[in-house]
Amino acid sequence: MGLAADLAVVFVAGLVTALATGVGALPFFLxxxxxxxxxxxxxxLASGIMVAASLFGPVREGLAYGDAWLLAPGALAGVALVAAGHAVVDGVDPDPGEYERADFRKLVLILGVLTVHSFPEGVAVGVSFAELGFADAETVTVAGVALPVLAAFMTVAISIHNVPEGVAVAIPLRSLGVGEWRMVWWAVFSSLPQPVGAVLAFAFVSLARGLLPLGFGFAAGAMVSLVATEFVPEALERGRDLSGGGRREFVAGALVGALAMVPLALV
Incomplete structure (x- = not known):
């Protein structure tokens, strides 16, 4: 495939992760x-998948393509991007309930904030496709297209992570009486920056193959940082009224997610 075709494949993968956010609104139909x-x-589950995938995937691949001296600054850059994203998001807290009443300027503002929030996840997907088209890459065939195993795992991991995010968007909309299909739309809308981030990241690593370890390190740093600063706090917040503060449910999900990524370490 040429670069244009590769970019199309990566965009579709990023779009799949965005559409997965809409899945979080589907239970409200029932x-x-x-x-x-x-x-x-x-x-x-998403936390276990992300941490294990970052170790078995980007970190291992980065070391295979270069030395740790490129992997480390890439990881720090990924952490820095997530930290910058949190700084912006903490300053502007868009209420999903406002989506239904937002005018054009407000929608642009909300999309800008969500771009900062979702962009690192899209970057992780894009970098995972860095081996797309490599003759010696381990691949899995999806819909007739040979995809790097890491890319397939990463797309699934981000998609699973987006499901509870979709639930988080849909809950306040439900309380406002918003229709089910409109909840699905706004849930997907909240993750639309991901296919954009995926395409940009893939284009970068494709044009600068020598910086692959930097790109893989960036993805790993962003993923682990997202888990530490977003997934874990959000899970504990959701589980604060459960027995044990929801820690048992979180740990059980994390173990299942980590075990699901073991095959990635074996390829």
């Missing part, structure tokens, strides 16, 4: 409320 235990377990 029930009025979503059990916090499942919410916490999903955050734990």
């Amino acid at each position: 029930v009025e409320e979503f059990d916090d235990r499942w919410n916490v377990a999903l955050w734990g």
Whole structure:
């Protein structure tokens, strides 16, 4: 495939992760409320997947393509991007309930904030496709396209992570009486920056193959930082009224997620 075709494949993968956010709103077609235990377990599942995938995937691949001296600054840059994103998001807290009343200027503002929030996740997806088209890359065929194993795992990991995020967006909209399909749309809207970030990251590592370790380090740093600063606090917040503060559900989900990534270490 040429670069244009590769970019299209990466964009579709990023779009899949964004659409997965809409899945978080689907339970509200059937029930009025979503059990916090499942919410916490999903955050734990996503955390286990992300941490294990970063170790078995980007870190290992980065070391395979270069020395740790490029991997380390890349990881620090990924952490810095997430920290910068949190600094911006902490300054502006868009209420999902406002989406239904927002005018054009407000929607632009909300999208800008969500771009900072979602961009690192898209970057992780894009970098995971760095071996797309490599003759010696381990691949898995999806819809007739040979994808790097790491890319397939990462796309699934981010998609799973986006499901509870979709629930988080849908809950306040449900309380405002917003229709189910509109909740799905706004949930997907909140993750639309991810395919953009995926394409930009992939284009960068494709044009600068010598900096692959830097890119892999960036993805790993961003992923672990997201887990530490977003997934874990969100899970504990959701589980604060559960027995044990939801820690058992979170740990159980994290262990399942980590074990699910073991095959990535074997390829």
